[in-house]
Amino acid sequence: MSTHLQSEGRVPEGVLLEVDDLKTHFRTERGLVRAVDGVSFSLQRGKALGVVGESGSGKTVLSRTIMGLLPSNAVRSGSVRFAGQEILDLDAKQMRHIWGREMSMVFQNPMVSLNPLMKIGKQIAEPLQIHLGLDNRAAAETAERLLRDVHIPEARKRLDQYPHELSGGMRQRVMIAIAMACGPTLLFADEPTTALDVTVQAQILELIGEQRRERNMSVILVTHDLGVVAGHTDEIAVMYGGRLVEKAPTRELFANMRMPYTKSLMRSIPKLDDPSHTRLLTIPGRPPDLVNPPRGCRFAPRCAYARDRCHQEDPPLVTADTSPDHVYACWYPVGSPEFEARDAEIMEQITTGVEVGGRR
């Protein structure tokens, strides 16, 4: 099936990816782990979507589910349409034609994501040979060009080097070169800078943005760092407990956060602009158990603004009044009177320092 998908026309402009009610469950002996539990969104060609969440929010599982890179004990349901084509029911053999060619992925830790025993050149050439059928020579030349594209000096020499001979940032560049090799239309970047130093992080994010613009490629940037997504995405999806809890264009989200979770997260991060010893807001407790998620809103047990209804009823995704592209899942969103009333109390407490160390 995949052949027509990669036909000359490539993927048209417009919607590249449509995800509908996607669920990914893992069978474990503790029970079913609902790692992704009903996520829907769509992504335009050439756009960058940031997926933000804490560990265990399902953000990584989401990207791998779409990509189809899941272990055998995963059960997927729902729909993933890539360029109009349903790809969720494809098996690994069929997906191989899409992997690397249509979608590719950059992983978190460049130190362990390259094969330590294979020369850089060969690793870059591999997808070229698999998908484009290039011979060794052509593949090597293309690989060298790709390395130059990701601003690696002395590209030719690098082809014959092994990963351990490169620094972390260089390796991540190589990873990007590999991901770009066959000109995919969708790139998953799964925490691409978490393992890197802050100065290098900036370089890599810049590189991904540059490649995206040059190739008119869509990017799904998975991260826990709100700062990272703020500057490098068009849209942001916030995940919590396997659910999408808020999604909006980047500017809109930061301007009009609706989800108390997003808001709390934002407030718990120390910011450079704040003076020293600024009291941080804390989110008590820990993320939900995905085997036995709480009833109602999954954030409710940790939510300072939660009321009875939140513990009883699961809030649906609703569109915000500020923008048609802004959706959130909350009964008492930021800006609602219930929220504002409680928020005043909380801010009071924080400044007076009553709340010590966020009990459970």
Place this chain on the structure above:
Amino acid sequence: MSDLPESPALLAADVILEDAPSESMASRRTLGIGFWIAVGWIVLIVLAALLAPYLGLKDPDENYINRDLGRPPYPPSGEFWFGSDQDARDVFSRTIYGARVSLVVGFAAMGCGMLFGGTLGMLAGFLRGWFDRVISFVFLVLLSFPALVLAILITSLLDRNLRTVAGTLGFLSIAPVGRLARATTIQYSEREFVLAARTLGAKNGRLMIRELLPNVVIPMGALALLGVAVAIVAEGALAFLGLSVEQELSWGKLILLGSGTNILQDAPWVSMGPIFVLFLTVLALNFAGDRVREYFDVRENML
């Protein structure tokens, strides 16, 4: 910085996320029925060996010639559960009696190895420096002899009684046990909790006994079970070469006695009985050891 999973369920999810399917969680989280069957067998065989004289077994040395059955060896039957050997002796009771030497040697050797090897290994791993270098080299030297060759060498130079055979095998287990103890100690002594205890003022002795020992003991315990199996097999091999405890039955000796081409051809049961029991015992020990190791490994990973 990596996100740290905070709940077991998340951990499960993270483990699962890693591409290749991992060991089934069910079989790793609990010791499992298999473990208890294995332990049951070990207990059974130990009890049988201990109580052999009171079990109403046939005399292992008596020739129970039964003219009705023709010329021995007799095949397994109600009278001879495992059959008899060429000399009309009951293979079953001989196997049970043979367990005594095999088990004593197995457990004593391992105990000796644990005591000396474990202590030396822990000291070396903890103190490092020249002591470590010397001990490591000694271990290396001992390990570069094939163990059986060394065992033969020692047993041949000494009298071959129960004490020397067990002692020899115990001596041989010092190096492997010690190496593991050392490696585990090093691994743990680099953990921050040891640093923390040290900065809190704990002295070396306390660090070793309170902080390291409980952590080292667990992998060592798993190793000990495997080691008992190895020692039993080693005794068997010595006995098979005619170099184990003289004048007493052990499994290796019984197998040796049934291993001649002729007897193997005519009466395979003479060797198969003891082979079977030895096999089950070694299997049980290996299995139990492996389970224990896996069980604690998982808990380790959960930290």
Place this chain on the structure above:
Amino acid sequence: MNYWLQRAGMAVLLLLAVSMLTFGAMNVLGDPLFNILGPVSGAKDLEGTAQADGYALRTQGDIPSGSYTIVEGVDTLDHGQAVLVVTGDTLPRRADTIAGLDVVSATGTDVTIVGGVVPGQFVQNGPEPSQLADVEAAEEEFYLDRPLPVRYVLWLTDFVQGDMGPQFSKTGEPPVTDLIKERLPRSFALLVMAQILATVIAIPWALWSASKANKPVDRVSTVTTFLIIALPNFALGILLKYVFAIELGWFPQTFNAGDPFLERMYQLFLPALTIALPAAAVYQRLLRTDLITTLQEDFILMARAKGVSRRDILMKHALRPSLFSFITVFGINTGALIGGALVVENIFRVPGLGSAIVEAVLVEDFPVVLAIVMIVAFAFVLVNIVIDVVYTLIDPRVRA
């Protein structure tokens, strides 16, 4: 380069330590002169009278802790019953130098010695001490008149020059070197064959198992490895011999060194398999675990994300990085396999080093034992150095 020099230095040091330990053990625990001259039993036969240098030695009581009195003259000796304390020919002169002996009183020709073991007692036939010449010859040949360290150095000097000396036992012939030349190729062939078999079995098996990780077939194969490992090699050898040689008759039951090469290799198959199967099971388990670990590495996910096929992932990406523990254990295992070969050679009656060392050890034929232990240790060290080289070939990170 520096590293290899260090490695070689370490190897030499190791071999020295091994030889010292063996040499020391045999010279201290055993009694070389006794073993060269063979015939005599332990201290217990010292009871009686002895004659040396015109003295007679009378033992009193239990020898190791008892006392001996040197009495005058040979006339107290029974005809044909003389007991010669070999070192005793110089006993009155050298008594104080004999380890563990204490000269308590020496009045005239009457010497009472307390404690200690007198090395090298020798019972001699007939009144004339004709064997003294042999004793001296032996002392000279084996440097027994020198202190232990000197003896060791002299032995080592000969040894490294390829002269392993004569055997203690039998007729002293053939020289140890010849014996080794005769036996070594068989054991070597056996071990090489076993390791090849083990590897050839283990690698595809592990790949297959890892690719089906935790599916029923994999579980069955894991159980199989467990079963194989639990079967000691002497038991496995007997089983294989029973099934394939006796019942099915596919293989011969014994080795016949006279046959042509191919025939001999065929005869070595079952013994090699006996050694190889448990090794293969161990290798398989290791390799499978490592493969599964490797398959969980990010770079494998990366390879999948590139669209590399399952097969290529296994063969091109996962196998090589998973080989390290296998290779390490392959090296370490050489020692264990040599031990196994010892037993297996016995079952299948292959006259190799294994049977040679068992025999030699039993008669305390030290030159043979020493030679074989050294060869084995050398092989062990060599294999492990080779494995280091293989490491660097496989892993570019080590090369740096």
Place this chain on the structure above:
Amino acid sequence: MTTQHRPAVRRRLAALAVVAGLAVSACGGDSDDDTATDDAPAQDDSSDDGADDESADDSGDDGADEPADAIEQSGEDREEAIDVTIAESENTDPVMGGTLRYGLEADGNGLNPTASSLSAPGLTMANAVFDTLTAITTDGTAVPYLAESVTPNDDYTQWTLTLRPGITFHDGTPLDAEAVVVNFEAQRAHPLVGLAVKPFYPESGAVEAVDELTVVYTLLEPNAGFPSSLSTQLGFVASPTWLQASLADGTLNQAPVGTGPFMFESRSEDSVTRFVKNPDWWNGEPYLDAVEFLPVTDSDARVELLFGGELDALQTTNQTSILDLTEDDSVQNVLNDASEESFAMINSSVPPFDDIRARQALTLATPVDLYNELIALGVNRPADQMFTPDNPFYNPDVVQEHDDVPGAQALVAEYCAERGGDENTVLGTTTCTDGRINIELQWSGPSVDQTRIADLLNEQWTEAGFNVTFDELLQDEHISQTAFGQYNVNTWRQFGAENPSDDRVWLMCRNIGGISLNWPRFCDEERDAILLEIAATPDPADQVELWQQLTEKINQDYLYIFFNHTLWDNAFTDNVHGVCDHKAPGDDSITLKCSSNGRTWFSAVWME
């Protein structure tokens, strides 16, 4: 040290080692095989040969002693008869060519008749390359072989031997009187072999070359049976050139040079030794192109190889093998149980067995019947003495006591009450503990069957009041401990010389010493007198009475607890002929014996 004097040292060491090696020769085929040795309590066969020969036999060459010859009789008189196939030539004409592959029960450690300890395998190989001075005929008489004649003086103290003219060794050295002298002196000088020679010859002038082909042997005492001793190891004549060379280079012991029908070609220890035809053999051209000897220590495997066509012939004493071989029609068996006896042997020089009550107790306690049923599988004839019932010297009145546990218990109690405090120097303990006698049972191992025997004996001995300690030793050490009297009781196999008088070497006082061939170290002047008298008696018929006295004495001294008569089987596939067509030189009417203690001859053998 300096390599210069090394060879000399080695030689001496080698010599010493042979003392231990006596053992080797003494225990013969036992070697390292478990199964091969099943039946045999420490085998002792071959050294007997070596030693016997040397013990001069006075009883006269022409004396018609008739030691039991096996081939015909063994089948008939056996209690449980075994089918015996007699290898006998058909009337077809021999065919030239072919290679005989012969499975030996062990490899010898050398093939030098003056230095090596030749046991059954060694003697069998030696038969191909060497010739003996005399040979034994089917009726047990010794006839000249390499010798043309052997004649005694009046009192049988001096024998004149004349050699056949014109015989050369394979290396071209001529066979002359000097060669015989050199061989004799080499044997006598040998520390082990010499033990059996020295006591019967004067220190000087024992053997002298009178002329080129005549040698005179001078004995200490009369020996009318002397010629028979020249039919075994002592009778082999090796090239003096080679003997000389082998003194300098010990490895030459592996490459023998004799006058025999086959010439040494190659030898790889423990694998194959190959001899090729000597076309110029003095007694006619042999039929076979070559003979190959393959040591296969596992008796079952040897039989399998024979059935599988890999071997054409083999030797064994293993009862199971014999049963298998005799059941098969395609195999010709040459059976002989007149040679050795299997027994437990008691050392009378060390307490408790210096006391006859202890020895008797042990004999009474021994489960001989069970032994013969379980260990020997009923294949061997039980023995009470060193003669089989069909031997003219057999004493029907000698019945060995056994399986009388109460009797044994009584003797043990008596002994311990009286002498329980003595020291058993072998064990280093008192002879008795709590009214039970402490003894050590020694055997050569590791061997499964020897272990079974030990267990079997132990079971009933324990019941009878003995505390038995096991001492399993490698063959060499086992024999040396025995030679030095460092044992209480052991399992052993010996006797059965073609001329039983040659067995005196095991029995006489003069054979006790630091190293004793009189293993039990039992000296009885009366017994010696009888033996000397037998040796001096030329007519076997006159010896019967003496032998019966002797067997009676042996029985009453409780030194040997006889189990059975060792049965040797030399098996050949049915395409092998002429095994027993071995004729005396120059007289085809005299057929020579074709099986003796497991050895066979090859000059008349031919293959289809």
Place this chain on the structure above:
Amino acid sequence: MAGTGTAHLRGGDAVLRVEDLVVEFPIDRHTKVSAVAGISFDVMRGETLGIVGESGCGKSTTGRAIMQINQPTSGSVVFEGRDLTSLSSEELRAARTKIQMIFQDPISSLNPRRKVRDSVKDPLDIWSRGTEQERLELVDALLEHVGIDPARAAESRPHEFSGGQCQRISIARSLVLDPTMIICDEPVSALDVSVQAQVLNLLEDLKAEYGLTLIFIAHDLAVVKNISDRVAVMYLGKLCEIADSDDLYARPAHPYTNVLVESIPVPDPDVAVTRAAVQGEPPSPVAPPSGCRFHPRCPNADDLCATTEPEIRSIGDGHYVACHHPNVTPVSIGA
């Protein structure tokens, strides 16, 4: 840059004064890494000093060297008037009770085989403080204080707690001996952002309550700024800049500090994303660059930087920088 010099050291009530600290690790017989290459700083009573830098800059090694976990190669560590480097091991053991350390991995800093409460009580047992009853009371009070249920702690092992909880337990343990100073080595970098805030707040509260002096080592500039009074920036084993935290972030004088601050992604889409402020990555500490160690990557670098190591100098208001060409003009002291 390269923080030689001690110009920035203050007199007065310094609880800790580190001078010319050098820590070297041998790699093999011939080469060694100087993980810390001569740094000096002091910490006043009740002050929180933050140390930031990228991986491999030597900040953790510095923390460990203060504790004498890694033996300093040279230099002095004067804590409450005593040079820790010169103490005997017994004196050091006693002195160390006054300084405590919290590690990055909260779970591995607790003994996996021991009950959590026992781990916390352990220091009291070691030093035999009070009766068993008193110890338990103190431990339970502290656990309560950091937000851990003492009953649960009494019967649970570390793996039964989350990372955040384990970090609080570690904090409780570090407090039982009533220390003067706590060195926090990346205490929150292994935690999720929401949990990170809990621990940071807790540290602030405890500091106030117990009058603690803190050294807070982290790579996250925002976190360091939040908790610190004064911040030191390290690069390749050297000190670049040290100043009060608000001042440092407002006026980063050292080009490297500037680069760091600019590289931090700001969670505000309205803040324009600038081009990466610096190219390349820190070189290996095995072969550090000559002169100022930052010069190969520095936008301000000239020939002087390549040859001469800059001295630390003041640019006013307790703001010190080790740079030949700082972004802010230094004030000249004295002359």
